[in-house]
Amino acid sequence: MPQVALRQLRRERIDDLGLGAACSYVDCLSLASVTQGDLMSHLRLVASALFALLCAGCASLAKPISLADLEPDPTAGVDARSGLPKRATHRRSGVVLRLVPGDASANALFLAETELTVGSWRRFVAETGYRSDAERGVLDDPDHPAVGAFTATSAGGREWHEQANWSRIFPLLGTEELRDDLPVLYLSAADAVAFTAHFGLRLPTAAEWERAARAGAATRFPWGDEGGDACRHANLQDRAGARRFPEFNVPVPCDDGYAVIAPVGSFAPNAAGFFDLVGNVEEWCLVANHTHSHYELVGGSWVADADGAKLSQRASLHQHARRDFIGFRPALAIELPAN
Numbered sequence: 149m150p151q152v153a154l155r156q157l158r159r160e161r162i163d164d165l166g167l168g169a170a171c172s173y174v175d176c177l178s179l180a181s182v183t184q185g186d187l188m189s190h191l192r193l194v195a196s197a198l199f200a201l202l203c204a205g206c207a208s209l210a211k212p213i214s215l216a217d218l219e220p221d222p223t224a225g226v227d228a229r230s231g232l233p234k235r236a237t238h239r240r241s242g243v244v245l246r247l248v249p250g251d252a253s254a255n256a257l258f259l260a261e262t263e264l265t266v267g268s269w270r271r272f273v274a275e276t277g278y279r280s281d282a283e284r285g286v287l288d289d290p291d292h293p294a295v296g297a298f299t300a301t302s303a304g305g306r307e308w309h310e311q312a313n314w315s316r317i318f319p320l321l322g323t324e325e326l327r328d329d330l331p332v333l334y335l336s337a338a339d340a341v342a343f344t345a346h347f348g349l350r351l352p353t354a355a356e357w358e359r360a361a362r363a364g365a366a367t368r369f370p371w372g373d374e375g376g377d378a379c380r381h382a383n384l385q386d387r388a389g390a391r392r393f394p395e396f397n398v399p400v401p402c403d404d405g406y407a408v409i410a411p412v413g414s415f416a417p418n419a420a421g422f423f424d425l426v427g428n429v430e431e432w433c434l435v436a437n438h439t440h441s442h443y444e445l446v447g448g449s450w451v452a453d454a455d456g457a458k459l460s461q462r463a464s465l466h467q468h469a470r471r472d473f474i475g476f477r478p479a480l481a482i483e484l485p486a487n
Contacts, residue, residue: 215482217348218245218258230256232482235421241347243268243478246421248360258480259352259360262412262423263431264343267328269314269335272343281336282313286468288336297334297470300408304393304451306471318408318472329411331424331475337432337443337467340476352479354433354444354462361447361459363420368458370418370426375454379404381416382427383450384457400454408472409450426457429475442467449473 217240220226220233227234227247234247236258243260250256272278285294292298296310301320311319313334318324337351344350352360367373371381378384379402390399392407404415413423425431430445430452444464448457451473455461465474 217480227256232256235261238347238349238478238480241268241349241478242271243347243349245480246360248356248420254356254359256482257352257356258482259356259422260477260479261421263331263429263475263477264340265328265412266314266326266330266332269332269343270328272346276346278339278342278346280314280334280339280470281468282334282470286336286338288466288468288470297472299334299472300393302393304389304395312472321408324408327411329413330409331412331429333409333429333472333475334470335432335475336470337465337476339470340432343476344478347478349478349480351432351434351443351476354435354446356479357425357431357433357446357477358459360420360422361418361425363418363422365419368460370459371416375457376401378402378427378454378457381418382424382448382457383410383415384427384448385451385453389450396451406450425477426459427452429473430463432474432476445474 215232217238218233218236219239221235221237224233224235226232227249229249230247232247235244237244238258243264244262245258246261248257248259281288282295282297285296287294288297292308293310296308297312298306299309299312299320300318301307307320309319314332315326317326317330317333340351361370363370369375369378369381371377375384378400379386383404383406384400385396386400387403388405388407390396404410406414409428410424412428415424415427417423418425424447426447428450429447430449431447433444433446435442435444442464444462446462448461465471
């Protein structure tokens, strides 16, 4: 079968990640004249698509996990009310979690201390062989090619680039080095669900995220009400970005030293010990109801002005959307031992 036909089959197969499409793709491959290496490459693509398909039903709140899944940090102590560790490492994923205490209207949960890093995503890929929506070419927008993602241009705008994915960041800039301590980029909500489902975690709801971000405060931002105080606490669209990108015309009136993303934990934590809940990357959160699940983006990012970084701010994109300012932060529902 000609390579053009194979590429067309690939696009058809990944359009909706339907099981029938994936099976049709495998059947057609069996008739194609491809090398063994090509065949294995295509089969890995199909396996990754099936993995994502199986995770598609995992978006609802995951089953609580026992305390045995955690390695408590003895230096952080325990919560006096619940007896739960205030900080712990999730053994399977290696993600460091902090406790979000419960109250009369909401259960306690654990939330990742930082945005998910490139290193943590790399670990997941090594275990599963998973390929992200950007790599597999799951359709993001009918007006754009399937493979790749929207990414920053030298002027500060966004263009689609087929090489943009979690392992090739900012390809149109050509200046940013991939590091394991950076927040992982170009991941869709579907990718985030695949990661969390594999490790027995889940995405937080927007309400849970906001509870962690506020840490009891009623202000616009975790640090107070003034956007001009942001640069010690959050990586937003500020003077550093405005120097780099001419189209950044509404910067936050301070300078945090980062024109694009910063390594996680580069800024002061909030009162509950969480880093970067505002700024750096927007974070996928789950919105679940009785009929279906969809996703919201919270927290603002390195391209957000002060209004975009308010704790009450919400944005919405398609579940397969991926950008250079979107990431996520896993959560863990905990099962308390019986009395």
